[in-house]
Amino acid sequence: MAGQIADSGTSVASNYRAACKARSRREFIAKLGIAEEEADENQFWLEMIMESGSVPASRLDPLLQEACETTAILAASRKSAASAREP
Numbered sequence: 565m566a567g568q569i570a571d572s573g574t575s576v577a578s579n580y581r582a583a584c585k586a587r588s589r590r591e592f593i594a595k596l597g598i599a600e601e602e603a604d605e606n607q608f609w610l611e612m613i614m615e616s617g618s619v620p621a622s623r624l625d626p627l628l629q630e631a632c633e634t635t636a637i638l639a640a641s642r643k644s645a646a647s648a649r650e651p
Contacts, residue, residue, distance in 0.1 A: 565616075580596070593645050600638035603631060603638055607628065
């Protein structure tokens with residue numbers, strides 16, 4: 565599970581960076597969607613670790629909170645970009 569956390573956690577950052585370098589609005593929205601999916605996957609793995617009891621919840625709570633916030637920010641950004649009018 566730790567490997568999954570590392571993979572999805574670093575993937576959020578790399579996909580967000582790719583979104584920032586997008587060549588079009590459609591590409592930006594698509595890449596933000598991928599970053600959002602990775603953030604949600606990261607949240608999933610943190611929840612799985614918490615449920616397994618292998619790490620104390622007190623250590624995971626701040627990480628899970630940040631994963632939830634990151635997922636929400638990316639989702640809101642993607643929705644905002646998708647609904648914005650073309651210049």
